[in-house]
Amino acid sequence: MAWRQWTPRQWWILGGYAVATAVLFAAPLFVSDFRLNLLAKFLAFAIVALGLDLIWGYTGILSLGHGIFFGLGAYAMAMYLKLEASGGKLPDFMSWSGLKELPLFWKLFEPFGAAVALGLLIPALLALGLGFFTFRNRIRGVYFTILTQALVIIVTTLLVGQQAFTGGTNGVTGYSTLLGYSLASPDTKRVLYWVTAAALLGVFLFCRFLTGSRFGKVLRAIRDGENRVRFIGYNPALYQTVIFTVSAGIAGLAGMLFVLHVGIISPSMLGIVPSIEMVLWVAIGGRGTLIGAALGAILMNWAKSEFSTAYPEGWLFFMGALFVIVVVFLPKGVAGLFQSPPPWLNPGKLLDRVRNGGSGTRGGPLLRLLRKKDNGKSIQSVRRQAE
Amino acid sequence: MKRKGLLSMWGLLMIAICLALAGCGGKGAEPASGGTATPGASTEAGGAGNTEGEIKVGILHSQSGTMAISEMSVIDSELMAIEEINAAGGVLGKKIVPVLEDGASDWPTFAEKARKLISEDKVATVFGGWTSASRKAMLPVFEELNGLLWYPVQYEGLESSPNIFYTGATTNQQIVPSVTWLLENRGKTFYLLGSDYVFPRTANLIIKEQLKAEGGELVGEEYTPLGHTDYSTIISKIKAADPDIVYNTLNGDSNVAFFKQLKDAGITAKDITTLSVSVAEEEIRGIGVSVLEGHLASWNYYQTTETPTNPAFVESYKAKYGADRVTADPIEAGYTAVYLWAAAVEKAGSTDVDKVKEAAKELEWEAPSGKVKIDGETQHIYKTVRIGEVQSDGQFKELWNSGEAVKPDPFLKNYDWATSIQP
Numbered sequence: 001m002a003w004r005q006w007t008p009r010q011w012w013i014l015g016g017y018a019v020a021t022a023v024l025f026a027a028p029l030f031v032s033d034f035r036l037n038l039l040a041k042f043l044a045f046a047i048v049a050l051g052l053d054l055i056w057g058y059t060g061i062l063s064l065g066h067g068i069f070f071g072l073g074a075y076a077m078a079m080y081l082k083l084e085a086s087g088g089k090l091p092d093f094m095s096w097s098g099l100k101e102l103p104l105f106w107k108l109f110e111p112f113g114a115a116v117a118l119g120l121l122i123p124a125l126l127a128l129g130l131g132f133f134t135f136r137n138r139i140r141g142v143y144f145t146i147l148t149q150a151l152v153i154i155v156t157t158l159l160v161g162q163q164a165f166t167g168g169t170n171g172v173t174g175y176s177t178l179l180g181y182s183l184a185s186p187d188t189k190r191v192l193y194w195v196t197a198a199a200l201l202g203v204f205l206f207c208r209f210l211t212g213s214r215f216g217k218v219l220r221a222i223r224d225g226e227n228r229v230r231f232i233g234y235n236p237a238l239y240q241t242v243i244f245t246v247s248a249g250i251a252g253l254a255g256m257l258f259v260l261h262v263g264i265i266s267p268s269m270l271g272i273v274p275s276i277e278m279v280l281w282v283a284i285g286g287r288g289t290l291i292g293a294a295l296g297a298i299l300m301n302w303a304k305s306e307f308s309t310a311y312p313e314g315w316l317f318f319m320g321a322l323f324v325i326v327v328v329f330l331p332k333g334v335a336g337l338f339q340s341p342p343p344w345l346n347p348g349k350l351l352d353r354v355r356n357g358g359s360g361t362r363g364g365p366l367l368r369l370l371r372k373k374d375n376g377k378s379i380q381s382v383r384r385q386a387e
Numbered sequence: 388m389k390r391k392g393l394l395s396m397w398g399l400l401m402i403a404i405c406l407a408l409a410g411c412g413g414k415g416a417e418p419a420s421g422g423t424a425t426p427g428a429s430t431e432a433g434g435a436g437n438t439e440g441e442i443k444v445g446i447l448h449s450q451s452g453t454m455a456i457s458e459m460s461v462i463d464s465e466l467m468a469i470e471e472i473n474a475a476g477g478v479l480g481k482k483i484v485p486v487l488e489d490g491a492s493d494w495p496t497f498a499e500k501a502r503k504l505i506s507e508d509k510v511a512t513v514f515g516g517w518t519s520a521s522r523k524a525m526l527p528v529f530e531e532l533n534g535l536l537w538y539p540v541q542y543e544g545l546e547s548s549p550n551i552f553y554t555g556a557t558t559n560q561q562i563v564p565s566v567t568w569l570l571e572n573r574g575k576t577f578y579l580l581g582s583d584y585v586f587p588r589t590a591n592l593i594i595k596e597q598l599k600a601e602g603g604e605l606v607g608e609e610y611t612p613l614g615h616t617d618y619s620t621i622i623s624k625i626k627a628a629d630p631d632i633v634y635n636t637l638n639g640d641s642n643v644a645f646f647k648q649l650k651d652a653g654i655t656a657k658d659i660t661t662l663s664v665s666v667a668e669e670e671i672r673g674i675g676v677s678v679l680e681g682h683l684a685s686w687n688y689y690q691t692t693e694t695p696t697n698p699a700f701v702e703s704y705k706a707k708y709g710a711d712r713v714t715a716d717p718i719e720a721g722y723t724a725v726y727l728w729a730a731a732v733e734k735a736g737s738t739d740v741d742k743v744k745e746a747a748k749e750l751e752w753e754a755p756s757g758k759v760k761i762d763g764e765t766q767h768i769y770k771t772v773r774i775g776e777v778q779s780d781g782q783f784k785e786l787w788n789s790g791e792a793v794k795p796d797p798f799l800k801n802y803d804w805a806t807s808i809q810p
Contacts, residue, residue, distance in 0.1 A: 041495075169520050266520055
């Protein structure tokens with residue numbers, strides 16, 4: 001029995017996850033409908049963050065184009081919802097853009113199952129295509145990142161320009177029902193919240209399984225030394241392409257859930273800025289740790305929402321300050337705090353330092369300040385004086 | 388090592404300050420969430436929007452991001468209207484307390500904040516939005532929660548939500564009459580230039596149909612991304628096409644670049660008439676009078692508009708926000724929206740959305756832009772169309788107006804040539 005050998009630390013972690021999961025699923029019982037809607041949106045973002053962490057944190061591929069995969073999933077769901085809301089008629093933006101009948105490719109999104117499948121497949125296939133041609137040709141690092149940015153520009157320009165087919169800058173909005181259930185009813189919302197929470201849990205477990213497997217080890221090896229992996233006999237391109245595809249599919253799933261909660265998707269939500277924001281969530285939360293990425297997305301968006309409500313004029317400064325603080329002081333993100341807490345956050349060590357304050361290079365910042373003030377007198381003398 | 392320790396101290400301090408501020412904000416936000424902006428507005432109200440002596444209203448514009456520069460002045464005029472109404476005794480004897488939220492030029496944020504204003508703050512109504520995309524994002528929220536939105540900007544029409552009042556112009560109050568006027572007075576060949584988003588594209592679709600029906604000719608059509616600044620290619624194309632009129636639906640910064648480069652290319656208002664629908668007094672300040680002088684615009688209001696109530700409006704706006712500030716069409720429409728809502732609430736004797744909507748039907752008010760009336764059917768307002776020419780002082784001289792307020796027709800039902808656009 002493996003669990004018999006678990007250390008207390010492992011039990012604590014397991015307990016933490018259990019509590020977090022319980023809170024996640026019980027949230028509808030103690031938050032208002034508005035907050036629940038917000039939380040559901042954040043959970044959708046957390047799913048993208050997990051996908052992004054798979055490629056950035058574990059494989060070392062930085063994609064600044066995940067907004068596109070997220071957006072394509074979102075558009076797939078949005079098209080289904082729009083068709084259902086239009087009830088057989090032409091969606092409103094098509095009629096005022098001069099279209100007379102439904103374009104053929106829209107018909108694909110009419111059945112719910114097909115829309116969901118396409119919402120996963122389209123981003124995955126796009127990533128597969130991009131990954132196949134780039135990784136095979138050993139395009140990596142910053143060059144790959146630039147390519148993903150180019151992809152963002154191509155797709156958003158296409159979406160904006162083809163107003164008759166995509167709704168242009170306004171995007172696709174104005175839904176009414178999902179499978180016949182009204183999206184406005186609190187019950188539907190609660191169910192959708194649970195679906196999102198379950199999806200997050202599922203994706204989390206899937207990612208955990210993936211990163212813990214042999215496959216995951218190869219990914220980390222590619223991150224830390226791609227050439228070595230190649231010389232050992234692995235084909236890094238294959239692994240990179242597969243994980244990039246999986247990651248894009250996860251982003252597509254998140255996009256579909258996002259649309260259900262937010263009720264709108266437009267090109268501005270899958271542009272360069274949102275794509276970079278997604279990377280920031282992972283960076284803030286802690287890349288290379290799944291829980292960090294998910295928490296980063298939830299915390300950052302929660303902070304954004306709260307700050308902007310409390311300070312409609314100045315909230316961006318707070319967000320900026322938060323970024324700077326994390327980047328400067330927590331290079332491993334918030335998750336890094338728990339893995340290896342910096343000395344100034346560890347009360348035991350701090351106390352230890354105070355005790356041994358006078359000795360050489362050791363000593364916390366507080367003490368050094370004290371020492372400076374005291375013109376080099378030792379801590380013991382300060383203490384004696386105090387007594 | 389030493390440095391790092393000190394840095395850590397700073398980090399802790401910064402985090403502590405941030406948390407403390409956030410905490411205070413959270414607490415301060417309890418009563419009237421967001422920054423309550425009227426001086427002396429009491430914040431002791433509880434959760435409900437309509438409590439003892441207070442009525443909460445939401446103001447939801449972009450205070451950050453690319454749209455902030457335009458939307459901030461609408462916030463100013465809406466706050467001014469609220470202050471004036473409060474000074475005159477409020478609505479139903481109660482004080483109006485504005486709750487400000489930042490839409491951040493981001494459409495889902497508009498939807499999120501709209502939901503928050505209605506369901507958490509329980510505001511009686513919301514004044515907000517600028518871009519069509521922001522309105523489209525908010526619309527389902529207002530319809531779902533039966534809220535009330537007052538939207539103050541001219542737009543592309545083809546919409547009429549039961550939960551939105553549109554105090555800006557729809558196409559038949561701005562674009563359609565201006566095209567007719569141009570055809571009668573300035574020439575027949577049109578070059579359409581716009582930013583690449585829904586308003587210009589839809590507006591140009593309408594213009595193209597109208598040109599076909601009224602004997603005009605289209606010689607070119609171009610779209611540039613929002614924020615585009617290089618117009619040399621397009622100006623060459625314009626030169627080659629040699630139109631009588633450039634119909635300009637560019638938005639924001641692009642106007643600065645376009646008009647400067649147009650002047651550099653040696654084209655003045657005397658050579659080609661340019662009529663813009665997104666350039667008002669505020670934009671003239673930004674673009675510079677020298678390059679805009681003589682060009683035309685179509686709006687429902689200018690700072691120079693001669694109506695009984697306009698001088699007082701301009702004067703109090705300048706007194707409150709500075710002598711260098713100017714009033715413009717959306718600013719006036721935001722101000723009008725607040726007064727129309729207040730009048731409807733007085734008439735209904737309640738802030739209940741359905742009652743206010745009922746009372747607002749055919750409501751009239753002497754706005755700075757002239758007499759306006761709410762059209763009960765479409766919830767748009769009757770507005771006077773005005774075509775103005777930019778003068779050397781940065782103000783407009785009115786060349787033509789429609790004489791009377793034009794009935795709004797967002798779906799262009801009364802225009803035979805518009806059948807392909809009608810839903």
